[in-house]
Amino acid sequence: MKPHTIAENLILPACKEIVKSMLGESAEKEVSRVPLSNNTISRRIDDISTYCFIHREALMIKSIPDELKNVLNLVIKIVNYIKSRALETRILKKMCEEAGSRYEVLVYILKLDSYQR
Numbered sequence: 001m002k003p004h005t006i007a008e009n010l011i012l013p014a015c016k017e018i019v020k021s022m023l024g025e026s027a028e029k030e031v032s033r034v035p036l037s038n039n040t041i042s043r044r045i046d047d048i049s050t051y052c053f054i055h056r057e058a059l060m061i062k063s064i065p066d067e068l069k070n071v072l073n074l075v076i077k078i079v080n081y082i083k084s085r086a087l088e089t090r091i092l093k094k095m096c097e098e099a100g101s102r103y104e105v106l107v108y109i110l111k112l113d114s115y116q117r
Helices: 003-023 025-032 038-063 066-083 086-099
Strands: none
Touching: 003 025, 066 086
């Protein structure tokens, strides 16, 4: 059974019945409009997992020692410095290629403090 089929055949009918008995037929019609395609469900799962990843990082940042936080902030400054300059970015990519590195590019990194809200 495909994931969206399970949602359409099992979950949606149960939800509709519960909503209808508690809130009435107009609420049941609203529940019927919830999209359950593979793409929609997959996208929602990805959205939730991204949120959980960011939340987990935010919790981790709150508990790391100040010394490690200082080191990570320095790494962030270095990465962002390289990424903000085309020549340095190309040199780093070339060095990584020659060294046989699995990764050849860097991404901009937010400050650690931005996770601490």
